Amino acid sequence: MSDAKVAELAKQVHDIRKPLNRISMQAELIKLVLENNLPPQKAIEAVDKILQSCQDCSQLLENLSDPSA
Numbered sequence: 001m002s003d004a005k006v007a008e009l010a011k012q013v014h015d016i017r018k019p020l021n022r023i024s025m026q027a028e029l030i031k032l033v034l035e036n037n038l039p040p041q042k043a044i045e046a047v048d049k050i051l052q053s054c055q056d057c058s059q060l061l062e063n064l065s066d067p068s069a
Contacts, residue, residue: 016060019053026050 001009026046033043 012060012064016057016064019057019060022053023050023057026053 026049029046030043032038033040033046
């Protein structure tokens, strides 16, 4: 694999980690809401962010599997 391809792959892996980190952080927030009896709206907002991050991650993976897209 050429250096350019390795660099591009590393960039794409980095880009995919961003939505995965958002998912993890929002899941932690939901856990805190449930454990501490906080307003349910916070959990709903976190779930919305998780769903958006999943879509973002799916799009990045689709782009990775089809670079012409």
